[in-house]
Amino acid sequence: MYRVLLERAAERDLSRLSTAIHDRVIAAIQALATNPRPPGCRKLVGSKNDWRIRVGDYRVVYEIGDAIRVVRVNRVRHRREVYR
Numbered sequence: 388m389y390r391v392l393l394e395r396a397a398e399r400d401l402s403r404l405s406t407a408i409h410d411r412v413i414a415a416i417q418a419l420a421t422n423p424r425p426p427g428c429r430k431l432v433g434s435k436n437d438w439r440i441r442v443g444d445y446r447v448v449y450e451i452g453d454a455i456r457v458v459r460v461n462r463v464r465h466r467r468e469v470y471r
Contacts, residue, residue, distance in 0.1 A: 389451075391420050392459045400463040408443060412463055415442045419458045423451045437461075439469075 393401075393416075401409060418425060424438065431437040436450045446469040448462040462469055 389420050389423050389456045389458045391416060392457060394459065394461050397460045397463050404445075404463070408445065412442050412445060412447060415440060415447060416460055416463075419449065419460075423449075423458050441466075445469075 401412065404412060419440075425440060428438050428440045431439060431448070436452065438449055438451060440447050440449075444466055445463060446466055447460060448469060449458055449460045451458055
C-alpha cells in the first residue's frame with residue numbers, strides 16, 4: 388500500500404469541481420494507494436516521477452515515490468488547463 392498525499396493546489400482544484408466529478412476523482416485518487424500505475428496511466432515526458440491518469444475530462448497529475456511508497460497528487464484540472 389502506498390500513502391496518498393494531496394498538495395494544497397490539488398485540494399484547491401478538488402474544491403472547485405462539481406459533486407459528481409469530485410466523487411469520481413476522489414475514487415480514482417484513493418485507488419492509487421493500491422495501484423499507483425493503473426491501466427491507462429501515462430508517464431509525463433520530461434520528468435522523472437510524474438504520472439497522469441484521466442478521469443472523464445479531467446487529469447490527475449501525481450508523483451510516485453517508490454522508495455518511500457508515497458503518491459503525491461499535484462494537480463487536478465480539466466484537460467485543456469492542466470499543462471499550462
